[in-house]
Every structure is written in structure tokens, then in C-alpha cells.
Amino acid sequence: DEIREFARGVVESEIEKHAADGIGRVDYALANGGAAVVRHSEAYNVGRGNWYMLTSRNGVHPKANLMLNPSFGEPGQCFPLKGSSGFVQIRLRSEIIPEAITLEHVAKSVAYDRSSAPKDCRISGWLQGKNTDSLIDTENRFLLAEFRYDLEKSNAQTFNVLTSAGSGVIDTIRFDFTSNHGSPSHTCIYRLRVHGYQSDSVSMMAIEP
Amino acid sequence: DEIREFARGVVESEIEKHAADGIGRVDYALANGGAAVVRHSEAYNVGRGNWYMLTSRNGVHPKANLMLNPSFGEPGQCFPLKGSSGFVQIRLRSEIIPEAITLEHVAKSVAYDRSSAPKDCRISGWLQGKNTDSLIDTENRFLLAEFRYDLEKSNAQTFNVLTSAGSGVIDTIRFDFTSNHGSPSHTCIYRLRVHGYQSDSVSMMAIEP
């Protein structure tokens, strides 16, 4: 009976986590929460000649925010970039002290091909503030994480922020990938999440939901 | 081995329930099933200046039906109303004898802030029929449930309909909240469901899906 209770408990907590956007962790890069892709390397045109795929706002591809929103786990719900290296820059929902990054690709069991998954990755972050100029002093950027996305592990992989990053406040991150898992033509990003917390002073200034 | 079978059984039935719109219970307030928000107190303008957010049909905000459809459990998929008290009126998919109400907010683990969750709630119901006038004799309204949404419990909370409501047939409900969990500016409704059954005569008249 004790075991039965235990089994039930494990099931309930795992399903609760799954039901809470997959991993049960706050995501400050969620597009529905106010985050947005603000810059990226050249998009890969998977297009089937659809003209609307070519329109964009400020050079940001209309499909870019697919990488900042959840999906059912089926193939195709990603943002494809040209080549095997590139970058994406994301304005977060609010200023936070970052703690971890989650990179997700389509699950092995339903994928047609996973050679487009990013491999060697590097995340940096900084406080852009109201500075609308996209350039910012490199000395103010933090290296948040460097990791390799591993095709043999679970498809959503979480990496803690380096202690060297201290506890600096950021509102923007840049995701650079320098290689992928074999595709010469493109690299697909299914979802990138940024976890952390708002410091007291920060959250006091941001009453809006 | 017996235990293993048991564990597998628990897992399968819990996942089946989860896969069936989260709780595995028929919902007569589902927008995709034909239900609709028909009236509400003033909407809260979360807007980022998007003009389309301001358009509406018959005074009903275009975002209102977000509270009658499923989502991935991420923050933002809700209908925000101004202030800490207010109401929403919902035309159900069909005439039913109501049995229970489920109120759902975003899960604690992924929420930015849960002060906008409704707290003290009251649900009433009646048969509006073809009477398009939104007023109806108060004596014909049933009090279906009175409850407090508890932030410490599971994020989808189900409340049985009061026995005092008898087994009257209804096609419309009104959800009133008189307080929330702290936000002075707005209250968010993630999802409201109405469970029950169609009486034999009722279902005979409604052959449509």
C-alpha cells in the first residue's frame, strides 16, 4: 500500500510538471509572456513559395517567435536558420537575474531527421535597457552558458548559468551556435527558455502582468 | 510483478486523463464546442497599443474566449478583467443539468505572479432560451456554487454544484468574483469549465454535434 501511494505520488507530480508548460519552470523568454526575438542571422527559407513568409518586422522573420512558444512536440514548430552556425537575440519579458537556460529540439521518437539540431552553443546576456541601439559595450555582456546539445539525452536540456556570471541583472540574451548535428543547409531551434528571478527592486517596478 | 502492473495502470490512466483536455471531464463551456462569452465586466487592457485588441463584437472583448479554450499551461492564455471584482456571463454549448464547475489558473511553477487569480467566487445559472434580452427574472436563477480559489491546491479546482440547485436545466451561467489574490489592477481568468449532462429529452432535440 505504501508503494501504491508512492507510485501515485510520482505520477501526479510528473504529470503536473508536464502539464505546466512541459518542465514546470518559469520562462522569461516566453513570447506569450512578452518576450520577443529582436535580431537573428539569416533565416532559412523552408518556404513553399508563400509570399507571406517573406514579410518581416524590422528584419525579424515572422516565424521567429515559434522558438519562444510551446507546441505539441510535433516536428516543424521551430525557427530555421541558414547554415550550421548563426545566432538569435532575444529581449526578455522583464529584467531578471538569470539562473538557467533550456534548449529544446523535437523528440527523437517523432523526428524525421535531427541533423538540424544545434550542437555547440554559447549564451550571453546583458542589460539593454531603453538603449534602442542594438550595439552595446562588449564589456557589459556576461557569458551565461556554454554547452553542447546532446542528441542522446532528453529533448529538453537545461543548463545552469555559470557562477562567473555573478548575479547581474539582464533583459536581453544572445544565443550563438557554432555547429549543428550534420545538416549543411540549416539549423532549427524548437524552443529556448530563460529561467531566473526578478530581484525585489526589479519586481516592484514591474506591476504589469 | 503485481506492483509493477499496478504502477503501469496508474500511469496509463493518469496520462489518459491528462491527454483528455487535462481533466477527462466533458465541458459544456468549451468555446470550440460552441459555447461563448456573451457579457463581461470591463476588460483590462494589457495591450501594447495594438488597435485590434480594442475591437469587439457586441461589447465582448476578442480575447474573452481564451478563458473557454485549452492551452499548454503557460502564462498569458487568460482573459484579464479590470480590478479585483467583476463578472463573466457564458452561453453554454447546449441546455444541460449542471453537476460541477472547474476554475483553472496558471500553475504555480510557471507563473510570473499569481496575485491576479480570482479568490472569492460565485456561480449562478439559468435557462435563457431564445430570450435574447440579457435580463431575466432573478427568481429563475439558480445559485450553482460559491467557493474560494485556493493558491495552495492544484491549479485546476473543481467544485460540485450545490444540492439546493436541484436539477434544473440551464443554458447560461454567470461567474462573479468579489475578490482576487492581491492585484489592485486586474484579475485573470485562465479557464472556466461547466460539467453536467444533457437530459434525455434535451439531447434528443439536439442532434447537431
Place this chain on the structure above:
Amino acid sequence: DEIREFARGVVESEIEKHAADGIGRVDYALANGGAAVVRHSEAYNVGRGNWYMLTSRNGVHPKANLMLNPSFGEPGQCFPLKGSSGFVQIRLRSEIIPEAITLEHVAKSVAYDRSSAPKDCRISGWLQGKNTDSLIDTENRFLLAEFRYDLEKSNAQTFNVLTSAGSGVIDTIRFDFTSNHGSPSHTCIYRLRVHGYQSDSVSMMAIEP
């Protein structure tokens, strides 16, 4: 402890499968993956007078692809066809050697009514290639599967392809249903998936994602 580990293992693998588009199996009929409904018997107009429901491309109803994409498991996310018999023809994402077919209806626990579920079904497949003429020699069609959708079993039911089909390459399938579970007016198809694999030569020609 051994049992606890076992319970945790079962839970994790079942949730992983669920998170991977429900059943954790590659689907070559996924609309988001490039597949499309190309022909069908007359659609059933559930419509509420919405003119946009009536527009179509090449005689294919705009709602048709609902049956080739995932949903939350709630009622309504289906393609309704007129009457109790009919057919749908689907161009797959790529050429494959088919292994199994999955037919899914809304789960019993959340359904308003399941009399619109298909009952006696038959799937055939062939290689259409660049032949845009919708007719093809009947002798080149394979019977892939014949089955009855059973309302008492799990709502997603998988049927292996008949061994008589050999291992012929196909890029198109046709789903015929000759009866449903009781509705005289219409039959709803929630989702149809086609499982299989690309032969080496086939996948070499198809580098695109």
C-alpha cells in the same frame, strides 16, 4: 527501492511518449510536416453561417487539415464529412514504406457524443509521383489496412500495414470509411497518422526538412 525506481521509470517513459505528439511515433501525414489533404468526399457544414468556412482551395475544405494536426484532445478539432460513409485522400510529406496507421477520435471522457466516429475503415496507398492527374491505375494501389474503429478501446488506435502490401513505396493514401457509430448526418475525423520509414535511396533524395 527497486520498485520505486521502476515506478519512476515507467512514469518518465510514458510521459515522454505522451509529450512526443501523444504516441511517440513518426507521422508522415502531419500537415505541419508537409502533408496535405488533397481530395475528400463532401464536407459536412457544421457552420454557423460563417462565409469563410465555405471558401476552399481546389475543392479541399479549409478545415480539412485539422485531421492532420495535433490538438489538446478537446472535442471539435476534427474534419466532419457528410453522411456515414466517405473518403479522404492525403498526400504524404515524402515517399515512404508504410508500416502502420493510427486513427484517433475524441476521448470518451470529454466527448459530447461519439456517434460520429468512423467504424469500418479501409486504407489504400500508392505512388502518385509528379503525376498530378488524380487518377492512377488501380493495379498500382496497395490495400494497406482494413479495420474497425472500436469505441471501447483507447481513443488513438494503431493498425499495422498488411503483409500483403509488401514493402512498396507510397506517397499518397486514401482513407475510406463505409460506416460510422450511428450518426446519420456526418462522420468526424479527428486525426489520421501514417507511420513508416524512408528507404535509404528515398531519404538521400530528400535533404529538405
